[in-house]
Amino acid sequence: MATIIDGKKTALEIRNDLKEKIARLKIFPKLAVVLAGDDEASKIYVKNKQKAAFEVGIETILYTFDNVVTQGQLETLIDDLNNDADVNGILIHLPLPKHINAQKLLNKVCPLKDVDGFHPFNIGLLQNGDINATIAATPKGVLRLIKQTKIDLVGKNALVIGRSNIVGKPMSMLLLNENCTVTIAHSKTSDLRSLCQNADIVVSATGCPRLVKADWLKKGAVVIDVGICRDESGKLCGDVDFDKALEVASYITPVPGGVGPMTIAMLLENVVDAYLKQHQQ
Ligand code: NAP
Numbered sequence: 001m002a003t004i005i006d007g008k009k010t011a012l013e014i015r016n017d018l019k020e021k022i023a024r025l026k027i028f029p030k031l032a033v034v035l036a037g038d039d040e041a042s043k044i045y046v047k048n049k050q051k052a053a054f055e056v057g058i059e060t061i062l063y064t065f066d067n068v069v070t071q072g073q074l075e076t077l078i079d080d081l082n083n084d085a086d087v088n089g090i091l092i093h094l095p096l097p098k099h100i101n102a103q104k105l106l107n108k109v110c111p112l113k114d115v116d117g118f119h120p121f122n123i124g125l126l127q128n129g130d131i132n133a134t135i136a137a138t139p140k141g142v143l144r145l146i147k148q149t150k151i152d153l154v155g156k157n158a159l160v161i162g163r164s165n166i167v168g169k170p171m172s173m174l175l176l177n178e179n180c181t182v183t184i185a186h187s188k189t190s191d192l193r194s195l196c197q198n199a200d201i202v203v204s205a206t207g208c209p210r211l212v213k214a215d216w217l218k219k220g221a222v223v224i225d226v227g228i229c230r231d232e233s234g235k236l237c238g239d240v241d242f243d244k245a246l247e248v249a250s251y252i253t254p255v256p257g258g259v260g261p262m263t264i265a266m267l268l269e270n271v272v273d274a275y276l277k278q279h280q281q
Contacts, residue, residue, distance in 0.1 A: 001246055001247060002223070002245070002246045002247075002248070002249035002250055002251055002252040003149075003250065003251050003252075004246075004251075004252060004253070004254055005145050005148065005149070005224075005251050005252065005253045005254075005258060006257065007141070007145055007253055007254075007257055007258040007259055007260065007261050007262045008257045008261045010144070010145065010148060010261075010262065010265075011141075011261035011262050011264065011265035012261075012265075014144075014262075014265040014266075014268075014269060015052065015055065015056050015265050015268060018056045018057075018265075018268055018269060018272055019055070019056040019057055021272065022056060022057040022058070022272065023057060027272075027275055027276075027279075028057075028059065029057075029058045029059070029088045029089070029271050029272055029274070029275040030058070030059045030060075030061065030086055030087050030088050030089070030275075031053055031058055031059070031060045031061070031087075031088065031089040031090075031091060031115065031271050032060075032061050032063065032081045032084075032087045032089065032090045032091070033046055033049065033050065033060055033061070033062045033063065033091045033093065034063050034065075034074065034077065034078075034090070034091065034092045034093060035062060035063070035064045035065070035093045036064070036065040036066075036067075036069045036074065036093075036096050036097055036100065037065075037066070037067050037069075037095075037096065037097045038066065038067055039095070042093055042095075045093070046062065046093055048264070049091070049264060049267065050062065052264045052265075052268060053268060053271070056268055058268060058271050058272070061087075063077055067097050068097075069097065069100070071099075071100055071101060071104070071105070074092075074096075074100065074105055075104075075105060075108055078090065078092075078105060078108045078109055079108070081113070082108075082109065082110040082113065087113065088113065088115075088271060088274045088275040088278055089113055089115035089270065089271040089274045089275075090109050090110075090113045090114070090115065091115055091116060091267070092105060092106060092109070092116070094166075106118045106119060107119065107120060111134070112274060112277055112278055113274060113278075114134055114274075115134065115267060115270040115271050115274050116134075116136060116137065116166075116267075116270075117133070117134040117135045117136035117137070117140070117170065117270065118136060118165065118166065119134075122134045122135070123165075123170070126170060126173050126174070126177075127173055129177045132277075134270055134273070134274070135170060135174065135266075135270075136166055136167070136170045137262075137263045137264070137266035137267040137270060138166065138167050138171075138205075138226060138259065138262075138263045138266070139167055139170040139171035139174050140174070140266045140269075140270075141259060141262025141263050141265065141266040142171060142174075142203055142224050142226065142259055142262070143171075143174045143175070143178070144262060144266070145224060145253060145258070145259070145262060146201065146222060146224060149222060149250075149251045151222060151250075151251075153175070153178040153179060153180050153201075154178070154179040154180075155179065155180070155181065156180045156181070156200040156201055157180070157181050157183070157198055157199050157200045157201070158172075158175040158180035158181065158182045158183070158199065158200065158201040158202075158203070159182075159183050159185060159195050159196060159198075159199035159201070159202045159203070160172040160175065160182060160183070160184050160185070160203045160205070161185045161186075161189075161192065161202070161203070161204040161205065161206055161211075161212070161239070162185075162186065162204065162205035162206045162226070163184050163185075163186045164205065167205040167226055168184060168186075168205050169184075171203055171205065171226075172184045175201070175203075180201065183195055183199070187206075192211075192212075192216070193213075193216045196212060196216035196217055196218070196221075197216060197217070197218055198218065199217075199218060199221060200218065200220075200221055200222065201221065201222045201223075201224070202217065202221055202222070202223050202224065202240075203224045203226065204223075204224070204225055204226060204227055204238070204239035204240055205226035205227060205239070206227055206239050207227050207228070207229055207239070208227065208229065208239055209227075209229035209230065209231045209232075209237050209238075209239070210229075210231065210237060210238075210239070210240065210241040210242075211227075211239050211240075212225075212239055212240040212241065212245070213241050213244070213245075214241050214244035214245045214247065214248050215244075215248075217245055217248045217249060218248075219248055220248075220249070220250040221248070221249050221250065222249065222250060222251045222252075223240055223245055223249040223251070223252040223253070224252075224253050224258070224259065225238035225239050225240040225242070225252070225253050225254075225255050225258060225259065226238075226239070226259045227239030227240070227255065228255060228256075228260065229255075236255065236256060237255055238253075238254075238255030238258075240252070240255075242254060242255065
């Protein structure tokens with residue numbers, strides 16, 4: 001049976017460490033959160049992030065806009081936040097209303113305040129393997145969980161399923177920087193099963209419920225499930241057929257309680273790092 005990687009526990013440890021660090025250094029990091037639109041789920045996500053930030057000692061300031069907000073209004077806000085020395089991090093909650101050019105807005109965020117790691121400057125640093133890159137919270141959290149298993153990553157075959165800018169692509173770059181041999185799969189990939197069978201590490205981020213079957217996995221594979229899905233009965237599940245994969249994998253993350261809690265912890269860590277970088281200069 002696989003060891004279940006407890007992301008909730010690790011995330012809590014990271015948050016406790018951050019709380020202690022903020023108190024010890026007597027710093028007051030501040031995160032600006034931009035929320036546009038009327039999506040109820042987004043409001044809950046943002047509230048949870050604000051609560052987690054408050055608990056470690058990060059102040060948040062929320063800017064909300066309704067669905068008819070203009071690109072110009074949002075860009076003006078980003079300019080103001082970039083120029084506000086008291087603001088250390090800017091988080092633009094995605095998705096934005098459809099008429100907003102999200103990438104154009106993300107590109108306006110000062111790279112030092114880009115706690116999401118979505119700015120092309122930070123993506124470029126990551127690609128260069130530069131330790132100063134701010135790395136997107138979810139893939140950063142996934143790598144932390146993989147490293148926690150203490151497996152030697154060098155030369156391992158890693159399969160990343162999904163090629164989004166926020167998970168799949170940065171994840172594959174992180175694993176490449178760790179000297180894994182990385183394959184990236186996506187919806188047009190012709191034989192996902194055989195790619196899985198060859199993978200020592202599988203990171204799946206598709207949102208397709210139980211896409212990855214247990215008999216696709218190599219015996220002893222490390223399996224990280226980023227997906228947050230609902231199955232046909234409405235039950236929360238991941239991309240991986242968890243119950244059966246438990247018998248094949250060496251390590252596996254559950255959904256919920258795996259990658260999800262790490263994403264928030266890594267965001268908070270990015271805010272503290274942003275504060276420290278801004279005050280070094
Ligand atoms: P996304 O932008 O929709 O990307 C999904 C990716 O999966 C795409 O690259 C897509 O391929 C690929 N894909 C879809 N169906 C596939 C299939 N049958 N076989 C292989 N690849 C397939 O989603 P995302 O933002 O990366 O998020 C992915 C999942 O992770 C979602 O369930 C999301 O809720 C979850 N998530 C969780 C966290 C967390 O903190 N736990 C954070 C972020 C996201 P194409 O590029 O060809 O379309």
